[in-house]
Amino acid sequence: MDGNGRWAQSRGQPRAVGHQAGGDAVRRTVEAALDLGVGTLTLYAFSADNWKRPRAETHALMALFGTYLRKETSHCVESGVRLKVVGRRDRLDPSLVTAIENAERATAAGHALRLRLAIDYSARDSLLQAACESRGNLSDRAAFARAVEVAVHDDAGTPDVDLFIRTGGEQRLSDLFGWDCAYAEVIFTHTMWPDFGASELRQAIAEFYRRDRRFGALPELQGDRGSAVKRNQFPQNRAATFHQTTGGSAFDQTTREPSPDT
Numbered sequence: 348m349d350g351n352g353r354w355a356q357s358r359g360q361p362r363a364v365g366h367q368a369g370g371d372a373v374r375r376t377v378e379a380a381l382d383l384g385v386g387t388l389t390l391y392a393f394s395a396d397n398w399k400r401p402r403a404e405t406h407a408l409m410a411l412f413g414t415y416l417r418k419e420t421s422h423c424v425e426s427g428v429r430l431k432v433v434g435r436r437d438r439l440d441p442s443l444v445t446a447i448e449n450a451e452r453a454t455a456a457g458h459a460l461r462l463r464l465a466i467d468y469s470a471r472d473s474l475l476q477a478a479c480e481s482r483g484n485l486s487d488r489a490a491f492a493r494a495v496e497v498a499v500h501d502d503a504g505t506p507d508v509d510l511f512i513r514t515g516g517e518q519r520l521s522d523l524f525g526w527d528c529a530y531a532e533v534i535f536t537h538t539m540w541p542d543f544g545a546s547e548l549r550q551a552i553a554e555f556y557r558r559d560r561r562f563g564a565l566p567e568l569q570g571d572r573g574s575a576v577k578r579n580q581f582p583q584n585r586a587a588t589f590h591q592t593t594g595g596s597a598f599d600q601t602t603r604e605p606s607p608d609t
Contacts, residue, residue, distance in 0.1 A: 348372070348390055350515030350539030363407050368541035370415055374422075379545035380460055381426060383552060387461040387506060391523050395435065395469035409443055412466060416446040420453050427459030433499040434468035463501070470525030473498040495526050507531075510555045514540045532558055 348369055355365030373390060380388045393408060416430075423430050432447045439447075477494035478485065485491055496503055508524055508531040516537040520528065534551050536543075 348392060348540040349513060349517055351541060353515065354539040354541045362404060365541060366408060366411055370411060372541050372543050373415070374419070375544040376548060377426075377428065377460070377462060379548045381428070382545070383549065385460060387463065389433075389463040389465060389508075389524075391465045391468065391521070393434075393466045393468070394522055395467055395472060396522065398438070398467075409440060412464070413440075413443045413446045416443075416450045420450045423450070423454045423457065423462065427457045428454060428462050429457035429460070430454040430462050430464070431500075431502055432464045432466055433501045434466045435472070436467070436500065438467055461502075461505075463505075465499075465523065468499060468523065470520075470522045474525055492526065509560075510534065510551065512536065512551050514538050514543055530560070530562055532560070 351365035351369040352362035353365070354368065355362050358364075376390075377388060392412065393405075397408075398405060420430070422428075430450050432451065436444050436447070473495050476498040477491060480494050480498070481491055493503060495501075496505060505527075507529065508527045510533075511520070511523075511528055511531040512534045513519070513521075514536055516535070516539075518535045524531075532555055534554060536547065536551070538547055
């Protein structure tokens with residue numbers, strides 16, 4: 348979701364106009380993800396470091412998040428989208444926290460797409476909190492992964508990131524999903540987030556399937572994990588899990604029945 352402000356400024360408009368246009372891109376991308384059989388879509392909406400921005404801008408963004416949640420919840424329910432907000436909540440306005448909880452509760456039964464919004468999120472902070480909660484017991488990787496999920500109010504068993512796409516031309520991860528992105532494929536695009544949509548998402552996924560993913564092993568020794576991604580074609584028996592961030596997006600896989608379009 349990176350590039351909203353620059354998109355607006357290049358058109359002689361205030362940055363707030365870019366954030367509003369970014370909201371339209373959210374709906375386009377969610378609908379495209381549903382059409383493409385994506386399993387999880389994560390939008391990196393606001394990092395913990397974004398609090399350093401002018402107060403007027405952060406206030407406008409928080410108001411925009413609340414408006415989006417209240418406006419789009421019914422659409423998510425109709426489309427089978429399960430909404431989850433990950434990140435800290437203690438620094439958010441109570442009215443926004445209430446909107447988050449209401450949206451999560453209303454969409455809890457959705458199975459077509461898991462949509463995660465990362466708000467006040469920091470990978471470093473989540474790892475630090477998980478380590479503190481583990482009280483030195485860091486030998487169990489699965490238990491630590493769950494501690495990371497708990498630290499950011501995430502669901503248990505969220506798949507690792509497979510594809511990270513950063514819009515807006517910048518080339519960095521910006522403190523997103525340090526644990527989850529261990530083997531993520533990374534794509535950087537100069538497309539600003541307000542211009543991102545179905546075509547850009549499809550192109551990114553197509554590029555993902557052109558890559559060989561070895562997870563540190565040799566192809567002939569990978570077994571099921573190595574063969575999960577087929578080169579030069581979309582999968583026929585797996586649904587994509589895609590995570591989008593303020594600076595990029597991420598994609599992972601969950602086994603389920605493919606959509607008709609996949």
